[in-house]
Amino acid sequence: MSLFNPETVTCNGETFSIYLTQQELEERVAELGDELSSKYEGKNPIFIGVLNGAYIFLSDLMRQVDIPCEVDFLKLSSYGDEKVSSGEVTDLKDIDADIEDRHVILVEDIVDTGLSMNYLVDKLQKKNPESIATVTLLHKTEATHHDVQLDYVGFEIPTLFVLGYGLDYAQEGRNLAQIYILDSDPKE
Ligand SMILES: O=P(O)(O)OC[C@H]1O[C@H](OP(=O)(O)OP(=O)(O)O)[C@H](O)[C@@H]1O
Numbered sequence: 001m002s003l004f005n006p007e008t009v010t011c012n013g014e015t016f017s018i019y020l021t022q023q024e025l026e027e028r029v030a031e032l033g034d035e036l037s038s039k040y041e042g043k044n045p046i047f048i049g050v051l052n053g054a055y056i057f058l059s060d061l062m063r064q065v066d067i068p069c070e071v072d073f074l075k076l077s078s079y080g081d082e083k084v085s086s087g088e089v090t091d092l093k094d095i096d097a098d099i100e101d102r103h104v105i106l107v108e109d110i111v112d113t114g115l116s117m118n119y120l121v122d123k124l125q126k127k128n129p130e131s132i133a134t135v136t137l138l139h140k141t142e143a144t145h146h147d148v149q150l151d152y153v154g155f156e157i158p159t160l161f162v163l164g165y166g167l168d169y170a171q172e173g174r175n176l177a178q179i180y181i182l183d184s185d186p187k188e
Pocket residue numbers: 050051052053054076077078079080085108109110111112113114115116117167168
């Protein structure tokens with residue numbers, strides 16, 4: 001456990017309260033790792049992490065997977081430094097691996113409107129993988145209005161802005177070991 005896990009944090013002048021503890025995160029990530037290990041036994045899957053937000057979740061998740069597997073990353077941006085989506089996805093970095101005929105496990109930190117996940121599954125399908133499964137640590141169920149394929153979900157959460165465990169507010173707060181939720185409405 002981290003020695004510094006406060007109940008509330010201030011980030012860029014806004015206050016956030018604890019929502020998911022380090023222990024809750026560890027337990028759920030271990031469950032997801034077990035499920036993936038069973039499902040992909042003998043398939044040598046490639047995990048594709050979506051930078052920046054998914055890097056902490058992905059690194060913890062992969063260490064809970066006990067079968068041979070690989071990793072690569074891509075990067076998009078739709079939020080910039082804001083709390084609401086710009087409504088457009090910008091490609092910032094593609095994967096380097098050849099995923100043709102491979103079993104792909106696409107890993108996101110959060111599905112909010114669903115724009116990014118929808119865009120990514122379409123983009124990766126064009127590279128002719130054998131299969132694509134999606135994993136997201138967090139899903140804002142009521143905020144999702146794009147059609148999304150979600151195969152593994154860590155936690156369903158309300159439509160409020162969250163911070164920590166890889167998720168930022170204007171690039172800060174990714175290093176928090178727990179997940180915090182904004183005390184006021186994100187659009188205020
Ligand atoms: O479902 P959506 O409304 O598309 O939102 C989800 C996306 O938003 C975040 O990315 P962001 O653009 O904030 O970049 P980051 O991961 O570098 O923080 C997150 O990592 C997802 O990719």
